Amino acid sequence: MKKVAIVGAGPAGVYCALALRDMGVFDIDIYEKSSPLKTLLVTGGGRCNLTHFADNLKDFAKNYPRGEKFLYSIFSRHFVDDTLDFFKKIGIDTYMQSDDRYFPKSNSASDMRSKMLFALGDTKIINKNISSIKDLKNYDFIVISTGSKGGYKLAQEIGHTIVEPLPSLCGLKLSDDSPKFPQGVVLKTQDGEILFTKDGISGPYVYKISSLNARKKFPYEITIPLINPDDLFNEVKNNPKKSFGNVVCKYVPKSFAAALLGNYNKQCANISKKEIDELKSITFKVVSPDGRGEIVTCGGVNLSQVDNFCRSKLDNKVFFCGEVLDIDGFCGGYNLQNCWSSAYSVALKIKELCA
Numbered sequence: 001m002k003k004v005a006i007v008g009a010g011p012a013g014v015y016c017a018l019a020l021r022d023m024g025v026f027d028i029d030i031y032e033k034s035s036p037l038k039t040l041l042v043t044g045g046g047r048c049n050l051t052h053f054a055d056n057l058k059d060f061a062k063n064y065p066r067g068e069k070f071l072y073s074i075f076s077r078h079f080v081d082d083t084l085d086f087f088k089k090i091g092i093d094t095y096m097q098s099d100d101r102y103f104p105k106s107n108s109a110s111d112m113r114s115k116m117l118f119a120l121g122d123t124k125i126i127n128k129n130i131s132s133i134k135d136l137k138n139y140d141f142i143v144i145s146t147g148s149k150g151g152y153k154l155a156q157e158i159g160h161t162i163v164e165p166l167p168s169l170c171g172l173k174l175s176d177d178s179p180k181f182p183q184g185v186v187l188k189t190q191d192g193e194i195l196f197t198k199d200g201i202s203g204p205y206v207y208k209i210s211s212l213n214a215r216k217k218f219p220y221e222i223t224i225p226l227i228n229p230d231d232l233f234n235e236v237k238n239n240p241k242k243s244f245g246n247v248v249c250k251y252v253p254k255s256f257a258a259a260l261l262g263n264y265n266k267q268c269a270n271i272s273k274k275e276i277d278e279l280k281s282i283t284f285k286v287v288s289p290d291g292r293g294e295i296v297t298c299g300g301v302n303l304s305q306v307d308n309f310c311r312s313k314l315d316n317k318v319f320f321c322g323e324v325l326d327i328d329g330f331c332g333g334y335n336l337q338n339c340w341s342s343a344y345s346v347a348l349k350i351k352e353l354c355a
């Protein structure tokens with residue numbers, strides 16, 4: 001019987017162990033320095049947004065600014081429906097919300113955690129921080145599923161390079177000379193909401209911006225579309241007696257318009273085309289991440305040094321899955337889907353090697 005060590009009992013590590021058990025590989029030890037599946041508890045605001053609706057694999061993979069093409073083969077082995085079936089088998093029913101995000105029916109990450117840990121049966125979870133691969137020399141296979149905190153050293157020990165880890169899916173701090181809006185104001189854009197915070201911006205749209213720009217040097221500028229000038233022009237023309245501010249409030253929150261417009265009380269009859277065009281978009285200067293948000297890590301184990309089953313090309317005993325790899329996606333369940341699918345690929349290859 002081959003022995004498998006899994007380092008890290010986060011979503012990726014536990015799913016890998018569950019998949020191995022499902023395939024009949026039972027000699028598994030999981031090493032966890034903290035509490036197993038602790039990181040799952042905070043996901044989806046405590047509800048665990050476990051994945052996202054998928055039409056097809058390639059479109060789904062577009063939601064990963066890092067890892068898109070690498071994920072094609074990973075997803076071809078185990079994708080969204082397979083994941084939902086897998087969870088159903090261990091007693092976790094799921095549902096899709098109107099925005100295409102999947103959650104457990106219990107709406108509880110804590111319940112999901114309990115069910116996943118229960119399904120591990122007699123698999124040992126050993127409370128230990130693995131500081132060197134040498135600690136695991138008695139195992140035939142080693143799975144590194146340490147997330148972004150704690151596993152890079154292990155990978156480097158066997159020669160892997162780490163793509164510089166940087167925060168993604170986070171709020172952003174703005175420069176002092178950026179336009180200012182009251183804290184708590186929410187601006188709806190066609191790409192999602194922007195929440196104005198004490199020193200910057202946050203919310204779903206901002207997380208996406210932070211993800212797309214994760215490797216950009218600070219400071220950088222972002223331009224956000226505001227009001228279609230043709231629509232605003234017609235509205236102004238049809239309401240010559242109204243104040244400009246009143247008309248603009250049709251498109252943006254009042255507190256936002258009040259802070260934005262120097263010409264709030266000016267009558268529409270006196271508003272120029274230039275004043276309308278100025279509201280087409282707004283530009284902010286971003287100076288740094290704000291340290292809050294869903295915060296996943298952009299960067300990690302270099303994908304060129306693993307094969308398409310996430311097996312190390314430098315040490316064929318070693319595998320990686322989950323966030324430790326240089327793969328990260330947008331909000332919406334994409335990061336956990338990477339955990340489930342990459343963990344499954346690893347399990348499949350180990351099962352094949354055990355036969």
Ligand SMILES: Cc1cc2nc3c(=O)[nH]c(=O)nc-3n(C[C@H](O)[C@H](O)[C@H](O)COP(=O)(O)OP(=O)(O)OC[C@H]3O[C@@H](n4cnc5c(N)ncnc54)[C@H](O)[C@@H]3O)c2cc1C
Pocket residue numbers: 007008009010011012013031032033034035036037038039040042043044045048049050051128129130131145146147148149150151293294295296321322323324332333334335336337339
């Ligand atoms: C607030 C928040 C909300 C989120 N919500 C969502 C969401 O709703 N949907 C979604 O898809 N994604 C979400 N994410 C992202 C998601 O949680 C991560 O992508 C996911 O947890 C990564 O799983 P992982 O198993 O790869 O790593 P981790 O979850 O980081 O787990 C790694 C485990 O390994 C252990 N470990 C590390 N080093 C060692 C070592 N040397 N020895 C022993 N043990 C070790 C750690 O203690 C940890 O338990 C959210 C993230 C945050 C921060």
